[in-house]
Amino acid sequence: MSEVVRELQALPDQDIRAMATYLASFNAPAQDPATLDSAAQQAIARAAQNQSALLGPAQRMFQSACAACHHDGDGPSVLGLNRPMALSSKLTSDRPDNLIRTILEGVRDPATREIGFMQGFGDVLSDAQIADLATYLRARYAPQAPAWTDLTSTVARVRQTIP
Numbered sequence: 711m712s713e714v715v716r717e718l719q720a721l722p723d724q725d726i727r728a729m730a731t732y733l734a735s736f737n738a739p740a741q742d743p744a745t746l747d748s749a750a751q752q753a754i755a756r757a758a759q760n761q762s763a764l765l766g767p768a769q770r771m772f773q774s775a776c777a778a779c780h781h782d783g784d785g786p787s788v789l790g791l792n793r794p795m796a797l798s799s800k801l802t803s804d805r806p807d808n809l810i811r812t813i814l815e816g817v818r819d820p821a822t823r824e825i826g827f828m829q830g831f832g833d834v835l836s837d838a839q840i841a842d843l844a845t846y847l848r849a850r851y852a853p854q855a856p857a858w859t860d861l862t863s864t865v866a867r868v869r870q871t872i873p
Contacts, residue, residue, distance in 0.1 A: 715821030768846035771839065775831065795851040806844050806858045810868045813840050832872065837865040 718726055772780075780795050795801060800809040816830030831840070841861035848858055858864070 713821075719822075766846075768842040769850070771835075771843055772846060772850075779826070779828070795847065798851065801847055801852040802855050806848070806861060806864055807868055809844055809847065810840060810861075810865050811872070813843065814865075814869055814872060832869065837862050837869065840865045 798809075800806075800812060803809070812828070813835070814830055814832035817826070817828040818830070820826055835843070841864070844858065844861050844865070848855060
């Protein structure tokens with residue numbers, strides 16, 4: 711995806727707006743920005759309410775390896791954009807594949823400097839540890855979504871697709 715974003719930067723704004731308008735026409739009508747901002751703040755607050763109920767190894771792993779960059783907006787911006795995890799489509803998706811792939815591979819080639827780099831953890835975490843981390847992230851940051859099932863085998867399947 712980073713290649714697409716970089717290539718789009720060379721296009722005139724008018725062309726990008728035309729493509730965005732065309733692609734947006736396939737979606738339901740957009741909500742007004744104030745409503746979206748309020749919904750985002752509510753998602754962040756809802757995710758924060760679950761934090762203390764999820765104490766355990768996966769939360770400690772997140773706190774030690776991820777939280778410096780992935781916090782609720784109340785910490786430093788270390789390696790680029792800090793987008794609250796509660797707003798991540800990877801965590802609200804029906805399938806955990808994109809989240810797992812990001813944990814395994816990281817973000818090696820960010821589309822822009824503002825997005826930032828993320829190291830991959832595929833070489834240091836087992837399938838079970840990544841499954842535990844994904845379970846924690848879903849419960850903590852997307853409590854409204856049902857839990858993913860059979861994550862250890864999903865991690866193994868996704869890991870096999872990585873060159």
